[in-house]
Amino acid sequence: MGALQKPQTLYDKLWQRRLVMDYADGMSLIYIDRHIIHEVSSPQAFEGLRESGRKAWRPSAAIATPDHNVPTSNRQLGVDGITDPVSKIQVLALDENCREFGLPEFGLTDERQGIVHVIAPEQGLTLPGMTVVCGDSHTATHGALAALGVGIGTTEVEHVLATQCLLQRKALNMLIEVTGTLPAGVTAKDIVLYIIGQIGTAAGTGHTIEFAGSAIRGLSMEGRMTLCNMAIEAGARAGLVAFDEITEAYVKERPRAPSGEQWPVAVAQWRDLHSDAGAEFDKVYRFNAEAIKPQVTWGTSPEMVVAVNARVPSPEQQCDPSKASQYREALAYMGLSAGQAITDIQLDRVFIGSCTNSRIEDIRAVAQVVVGKQVAATVKQALVVPGSGLVKRQAEAEGLDKIILAAGFEWREPGCSMCLAMNEDRLYPGEHCASTSNRNFEGRQGSGGRTHLVSPAMAAAAALAGHFVDISEEA
Amino acid sequence: MQPFTQHTGKVLPIDRTNVDTDAILPKQYLKFIGKFGFGGWLFDDLRYLDPGDVETDLKTRRLNPDFVLNQPRLQGATILLGRKNFGCGSSRESAVWALRDYGIRVVIAPSFADIFYNNCFKNGILPITLPESSVDQLFLTTFMAEPPLQLCVDLEACVVRQDNDFEWPFTVDEARRQKLLLGRDDIAETLLQAEKIKKFEQRLKVAEPWLF
Ligand code: SF4
Numbered sequence: 271m272g273a274l275q276k277p278q279t280l281y282d283k284l285w286q287r288r289l290v291m292d293y294a295d296g297m298s299l300i301y302i303d304r305h306i307i308h309e310v311s312s313p314q315a316f317e318g319l320r321e322s323g324r325k326a327w328r329p330s331a332a333i334a335t336p337d338h339n340v341p342t343s344n345r346q347l348g349v350d351g352i353t354d355p356v357s358k359i360q361v362l363a364l365d366e367n368c369r370e371f372g373l374p375e376f377g378l379t380d381e382r383q384g385i386v387h388v389i390a391p392e393q394g395l396t397l398p399g400m401t402v403v404c405g406d407s408h409t410a411t412h413g414a415l416a417a418l419g420v421g422i423g424t425t426e427v428e429h430v431l432a433t434q435c436l437l438q439r440k441a442l443n444m445l446i447e448v449t450g451t452l453p454a455g456v457t458a459k460d461i462v463l464y465i466i467g468q469i470g471t472a473a474g475t476g477h478t479i480e481f482a483g484s485a486i487r488g489l490s491m492e493g494r495m496t497l498c499n500m501a502i503e504a505g506a507r508a509g510l511v512a513f514d515e516i517t518e519a520y521v522k523e524r525p526r527a528p529s530g531e532q533w534p535v536a537v538a539q540w541r542d543l544h545s546d547a548g549a550e551f552d553k554v555y556r557f558n559a560e561a562i563k564p565q566v567t568w569g570t571s572p573e574m575v576v577a578v579n580a581r582v583p584s585p586e587q588q589c590d591p592s593k594a595s596q597y598r599e600a601l602a603y604m605g606l607s608a609g610q611a612i613t614d615i616q617l618d619r620v621f622i623g624s625c626t627n628s629r630i631e632d633i634r635a636v637a638q639v640v641v642g643k644q645v646a647a648t649v650k651q652a653l654v655v656p657g658s659g660l661v662k663r664q665a666e667a668e669g670l671d672k673i674i675l676a677a678g679f680e681w682r683e684p685g686c687s688m689c690l691a692m693n694e695d696r697l698y699p700g701e702h703c704a705s706t707s708n709r710n711f712e713g714r715q716g717s718g719g720r721t722h723l724v725s726p727a728m729a730a731a732a733a734l735a736g737h738f739v740d741i742s743e744e745a
Numbered sequence: 746m747q748p749f750t751q752h753t754g755k756v757l758p759i760d761r762t763n764v765d766t767d768a769i770l771p772k773q774y775l776k777f778i779g780k781f782g783f784g785g786w787l788f789d790d791l792r793y794l795d796p797g798d799v800e801t802d803l804k805t806r807r808l809n810p811d812f813v814l815n816q817p818r819l820q821g822a823t824i825l826l827g828r829k830n831f832g833c834g835s836s837r838e839s840a841v842w843a844l845r846d847y848g849i850r851v852v853i854a855p856s857f858a859d860i861f862y863n864n865c866f867k868n869g870i871l872p873i874t875l876p877e878s879s880v881d882q883l884f885l886t887t888f889m890a891e892p893p894l895q896l897c898v899d900l901e902a903c904v905v906r907q908d909n910d911f912e913w914p915f916t917v918d919e920a921r922r923q924k925l926l927l928g929r930d931d932i933a934e935t936l937l938q939a940e941k942i943k944k945f946e947q948r949l950k951v952a953e954p955w956l957f
Contacts, residue, residue, distance in 0.1 A: 290938070290941055290942055290945045291938060291941055295920060299935060299938060299941075299942070301942070301945055301946070301949070303956050313778035313779070313780075314778065314779065314780035315780075317778075317779055317780040317781070318780050321780065321781065322930075322932070324932065327942075328946075330957070356776045356799075359778060360778060363778055397955070397956070399953070400956070423836075423838070424838065425838060425867060425931075428932065429931055429932050429935065432932045432935075432936070433932060433935040433936060433939075433942065434942060434946070435935055435938075435942055437931060437935065527955075528955030532954060532955050536953070536955055539953070
């Protein structure tokens, strides 16, 4: 008795590994291994440091890159290619701040530039067991590598820069287990949208979600990143997947991964990054992968989602009156009516990109669907925006850009682009868009724009047809 | 951060309930990349008759003479008196920066929105919750007082005083009170643990050298 440690969850372990100290008020100081910085949420943090005469605690722990508001064309012009004056100021300020505080940066014309949550895993800057923060709520993505990734605000960005630590209250543990085999045409994106549809966007509040089960184990690293990326859409600040051979194979030989004699030592440590048998979770959900169809959101919250072969739900059938009124408002904004078939929704634009789905596997999935076909004449624009310069180069090496261009899509430079419409890629009022991003909030992709969240293969198929199609039927 | 022990200042009464952060600082100013210099945009929609944004020269803007903040007698006020649910709405911290940059050091109200309340402490502003009846009494006094009402806020004794005639005691979380008294922000507080952090970092360098 006593010698045996209580079984721990993966989150407990990650927390314990970086716990510097506990305060009496329930807050803890957590050491941060990697701090990813972009141009929109950082300027005030640097200004705060300057004002108080503070330095960056460990500049080499940071990596900066502009991504949120950068244009996705004319990249060869560098900063001069940015027409919006505010965006330009932010990008220049990031360069200047990195220089002043000695932080490494992948600048606008660097091939390693790209969306924060794509480039860090790609470079081995995110490694298993690490704590990773970024001033962007989708930092949960990094949990796919069995790292603790947490999105933070600007004040916390300043705090981490100055102290290499984050003040946090430990979250509760949630387990979401998905077992069984995924049907053809169903991807990680569909799994996560389906889960959010089942548990709602608030279920994860105050929790860290660990995704487990055979269907999750079977996902590639790219798929796991898509899954964890959207943990925040289920209310959780962090999402996790345990370390396994797939993680190991992905991390191996990345530019910043341990090498030589360090590699086996690191892997031996990482093998412990899973929840122990018998570990207790505060909340558990279980799902069967076989029940999942390709998903399409119809409303203005990620939980407003149904299978592609379903119909737009009716507010009248909701017993909860507040839900019924939310549904009514969402339908009015989306210009849809209850009972309409999802496959009848006509699309004006298609956006394939964002930190949810812009990795090489996503681009391959798109190319596979569109090879030899054409974007429907009714679709005004179909964009493919790779997540990083290196994803772009890889896709071009495989000839995917040619396939995508030949089918009538635009092939762009890396950035967040139409995910949040801070640059010129945007929806116009009333336009419907099949989007592989993560948020379908009102106005997210442009004022008055109507977003339908889907997987890359679903978005590609919808671009060809001009409306949604059930790719699991065709498969 | 400036320490806060005692503060005496003129009172600016904002007589409306549910003042949200968009009223305190409208969203077009979120594009501003500075952390300081928001003071001129405090209550922008109410304060000016013409619309503005980050680029507009403040000197060219037309003041709304009916808005209390523009009254000549209340210039230089540092204590804001508000109503219920002050600071509700979006979590933007820059709303508090606008108050701070304008010169506000204390906000008194019957209740506050949570995030706003927390953000005040982070930026050296003391939010004080007083019973609704006391707030009513203060509003009445400000409307009539000439010269304008001055209050003394004593954080050491946790009381608000009006001339030595009236006193309103208040309570505030002790850890937060200490931080304000010493003028310590979260960063300064964490840096008190610098030795612990360095030791932790040293251990990590040995255990996981690939991180460095
Ligand atoms: S792609 Fe969208 S969600 Fe991802 S980091 Fe950029 S803005 Fe945030």
